[in-house]
Amino acid sequence: MKYSLLPVLGFILMISSCEKKESEYDRGPLLQNIGNNVIAPAYKLSHDRATSLKDAVVSFNDAPDIAKLQTLKVAFNSAYTAWQGIETYDFGAAESQSYSLNTFPCDTNKIAANIVSGTYTLGAAGNLAAKGFAAIDFLLYSKDESATVNFFTTNSNARKYLLDVTTDISSNITTAYDAWTNGGSAGFIAATALDAGSSISILNNAWAQATERTRRERVGNALGYIGLISSGNLYPDKLEGLYANNAKELLIANLEANKNLFTGGSGIGFDDYPKVKEALYQERPLNEEITNQFDKAIAASQAISGDFKSALINEKPKMETLFLELKKLTVLIKVDMASAIGVTINYTDNDGD
Numbered sequence: 001m002k003y004s005l006l007p008v009l010g011f012i013l014m015i016s017s018c019e020k021k022e023s024e025y026d027r028g029p030l031l032q033n034i035g036n037n038v039i040a041p042a043y044k045l046s047h048d049r050a051t052s053l054k055d056a057v058v059s060f061n062d063a064p065d066i067a068k069l070q071t072l073k074v075a076f077n078s079a080y081t082a083w084q085g086i087e088t089y090d091f092g093a094a095e096s097q098s099y100s101l102n103t104f105p106c107d108t109n110k111i112a113a114n115i116v117s118g119t120y121t122l123g124a125a126g127n128l129a130a131k132g133f134a135a136i137d138f139l140l141y142s143k144d145e146s147a148t149v150n151f152f153t154t155n156s157n158a159r160k161y162l163l164d165v166t167t168d169i170s171s172n173i174t175t176a177y178d179a180w181t182n183g184g185s186a187g188f189i190a191a192t193a194l195d196a197g198s199s200i201s202i203l204n205n206a207w208a209q210a211t212e213r214t215r216r217e218r219v220g221n222a223l224g225y226i227g228l229i230s231s232g233n234l235y236p237d238k239l240e241g242l243y244a245n246n247a248k249e250l251l252i253a254n255l256e257a258n259k260n261l262f263t264g265g266s267g268i269g270f271d272d273y274p275k276v277k278e279a280l281y282q283e284r285p286l287n288e289e290i291t292n293q294f295d296k297a298i299a300a301s302q303a304i305s306g307d308f309k310s311a312l313i314n315e316k317p318k319m320e321t322l323f324l325e326l327k328k329l330t331v332l333i334k335v336d337m338a339s340a341i342g343v344t345i346n347y348t349d350n351d352g353d
Contacts, residue, residue, distance in 0.1 A: 025274055027192040031199055033267035035185045038260060042085040047177040050170040053079040057166045061159040064152045066145050073140055077244065079169070080133050084250055085257040086176070088210040091202050092188075093179030094172075098210065099128065101169055104217070104240045106134035108142075111161070118157045122168050131165045134242070139165075141243035194342050201343040208334035208345050211258065215326035218251050222312060223323055234316075236309045247308040252301050259294035270337065279340040281332070286340055290332050297325040 056075035060068040083102065090098040107129035114120040114130055122131045139162055143151065152158050191199040216225070218240050224233040239247040263269040270276055271287040279286040300322040304311045311319050338345050 046082040049079040049082040084254040094176035101132040104134040
């Protein structure tokens with residue numbers, strides 16, 4: 001019996017061609033655009049707004065009144081929104097800042113105890129939930145404005161704590177910003193390989209974790225999900241921006257920032273990566289599917305007419321739809337995109353996606 005070697009040779013040539021195409025792809029321009037035109041501006045914006053927040057706290061503490069409190073709230077919300085644009089970059093000098101600056105919900109009892117004692121170490125593990133943006137959210141929004149002004153006017157320890165927490169945020173963001181502008185960006189752009197220590201691998205791992213956190217903590221926990229299983233209970237007190245009640249706005253800012261990372265803004269993005277363009281997801285180009293899924297998640301957020309806290313009761317089906325869209329986005333980033341690019345997601349979780 002005679003066998004033709006042509007199909008086998010064709011398959012070998014196809015594999016060889018794909019490997020050659022990948023090895024010849026210059027990831028430098030992609031990393032250069034992401035590093036210089038996506039990450040760097042996001043760091044600068046967050047740094048500038050954190051600095052403005054600290055200035056507003058200093059001004060408020062000098063002579064608390066309602067006008068200064070309102071100015072401070074504007075500065076805080078601007079800084080918190082800008083933070084959403086850099087939270088994904090939890091590596092290098094910014095490693096672990098995702099939780100050290102934004103663990104939510106905050107521990108209100110620990111915050112109160114710290115203020116009473118006047119002695120604390122914000123960097124201690126026991127204070128992880130007593131600092132960061134969630135702590136300021138509680139301090140500025142948990143009482144009406146007159147009561148808030150009175151609290152800070154009559155309590156020097158509270159004024160000190162507000163400034164210390166704000167300084168911690170500003171200092172950490174400044175550290176990450178300075179590191180990025182003074183060599184971090186150049187190192188990021190230069191590490192063009194696909195091994196575990198490469199920029200593509202490190203970024204995609206941080207990105208997958210951040211996307212998963214968004215699904216789990218920004219929506220899932222409040223809906224009562226344990227991983228991907230619903231408990232049937234609702235926990236509105238687990239929302240981000242709990243006291244300012246702006247969880248929806250923060251989520252949209254987060255999703256828009258991560259979509260910008262994927263598309264590279266007006267430059268080269270992961271949607272231009274050859275293997276992401278060529279891969280198919282249910283017979284559709286993967287790059288189109290991921291872009292479309294970002295849009296679906298943003299649209300699902302915007303479709304909720306009120307705030308998330310009210311929506312848990314009044315628009316629960318829409319909150320469930322949002323959770324589903326975030327679940328799909330997580331799989332696309334964590335599994336499909338990582339697989340297409342050829343990087344290994346090397347952290348583990350028990351969520352089943």
